[in-house]
Amino acid sequence: MKKIIYITIITIIIIIFLTIMFIKKDNNKAIINKPFSNYPFYKNELLNRYIDYQKINNTNVKDTIIRVNIGLDKPFYTNSKKVTNPDNFNVLVNKYHYLDKEFIPKDLVDTTKYSKGNIKLRKTVYDQFLKMADDAKKEDLNLRLISSYRSYDYQENLYNNYLRKDSQEAVDSYSARPGFSEHQTGLSIDIDNIYTNYNQFEITLEYKWMCNNAYKYGFILRYPKDKEKITGFQYESWHYRYVGIKIATYIYNHNITFDEYYYEFLDK
Ligand SMILES: [Zn+2]
Numbered sequence: 034m035k036k037i038i039y040i041t042i043i044t045i046i047i048i049i050f051l052t053i054m055f056i057k058k059d060n061n062k063a064i065i066n067k068p069f070s071n072y073p074f075y076k077n078e079l080l081n082r083y084i085d086y087q088k089i090n091n092t093n094v095k096d097t098i099i100r101v102n103i104g105l106d107k108p109f110y111t112n113s114k115k116v117t118n119p120d121n122f123n124v125l126v127n128k129y130h131y132l133d134k135e136f137i138p139k140d141l142v143d144t145t146k147y148s149k150g151n152i153k154l155r156k157t158v159y160d161q162f163l164k165m166a167d168d169a170k171k172e173d174l175n176l177r178l179i180s181s182y183r184s185y186d187y188q189e190n191l192y193n194n195y196l197r198k199d200s201q202e203a204v205d206s207y208s209a210r211p212g213f214s215e216h217q218t219g220l221s222i223d224i225d226n227i228y229t230n231y232n233q234f235e236i237t238l239e240y241k242w243m244c245n246n247a248y249k250y251g252f253i254l255r256y257p258k259d260k261e262k263i264t265g266f267q268y269e270s271w272h273y274r275y276v277g278i279k280i281a282t283y284i285y286n287h288n289i290t291f292d293e294y295y296y297e298f299l300d301k
């Protein structure tokens with residue numbers, strides 16, 4: 034009889050203990066939940082991923098939400114979605130957003146000035162580039178297009194050629210997989226200053242000028258230094274993306290990537 038009473042008492046104590054723990058855990062969740070849900074880009078269904086990401090990376094609440102929304106808590110190229118607005122100047126193409134194999138921008142034009150060979154890009158982007166290159170020229174600086182629109186097939190060849198000499202992990206750090214290249218949008222440009230190899234663009238006066246002026250024409254440095262974990266690409270001093278003057282100015286003033294801008298303001 035005594036034994037039964039003891040067991041009952043112990044069982045009751047255990048149940049009370051577990052109940053308290055459960056309530057406490059739920060309260061914790063509610064406390065964490067509060068600041069997360071204060072942000073307009075918070076997604077309730079991702080709450081557990083926010084909590085996990087923050088635990089591992091120790092990021093502030095805003096960065097945690099934006100990075101998980103980008104998809105950065107999962108490896109690059111996982112959960113990737115097809116782009117539905119490929120013609121928009123604010124389209125996001127990254128390692129989680131790919132373009133249809135058949136997508137070709139409708140308003141591609143041939144470049145005639147400040148261009149190395151047969152390069153095409155979207156008309157608005159070329160008009161803006163010409164204004165920018167003309168203004169740079171007034172300061173004796175040379176901006177020259179070396180690559181812009183690239184078709185799916187071209188990117189596929191390029192990527193596969195790189196794979197012949199480097200591991201996939203290495204190639205992924207500097208070349209986009211076909212469909213995932215921003216160059217297919219016709220909104221990206223690679224430039225040099227004619228005299229210096231493009232991958233040395235960083236050491237040129239033209240680069241300095243671009244850092245201070247590109248946004249005024251609607252261009253951003255798309256893969257900045259120290260943002261590799263967000264963009265998934267090595268720093269590329271020669272690669273710029275047209276996003277329009279308003280967005281470019283915001284990105285310039287806040288020192289963020291386009292991926293972050295997109296998930297703060299454009300993700301619907
Ligand atoms: Zn590029």
